[in-house]
Amino acid sequence: METSDDNFFERVYVVARQIPFGKITSYGAIAKVLGSARSARMVGWAMNASHNLEDVPAHRVVNRKGLLTGKHHFDGTNLMQQLLESEGIKVVDNQIVDFDKHFWEPKLPSKE
């Protein structure tokens, strides 16, 4: 929906797109980069809207525990897990194994 610029949402998308292959990050981390670490919920909200965007690897974004909290919102139920495993990330019981190991610190693009 092109209701508006959605600058906030778009920033989340931009950061999410920076996530390299086989890497993952948390909502809070992204929110922190955006400047509002307390608004991590908004990040998750933005991801919800990102469903329409293929450029946003939402499956690489999980909560700080490494839990696939957002797998509900994906097409099936294990789709998110499948994608992560496809990238070499182990997922057991909706939780990422070695989360801190695959963790990637989100960051804004060099310059836009």
Place this chain on the structure above:
DNA sequence: AAGGTGACCGGCC
């Protein structure tokens, strides 16, 4: 315009 919601996080028990 106001209220409710949400894929969260951090702190405390």
Place this chain on the structure above:
DNA sequence: TGGCCGGCCACCT
């Protein structure tokens, strides 16, 4: 990381 509570901010009805 087990569970509950408060906060925080934008989106939706």
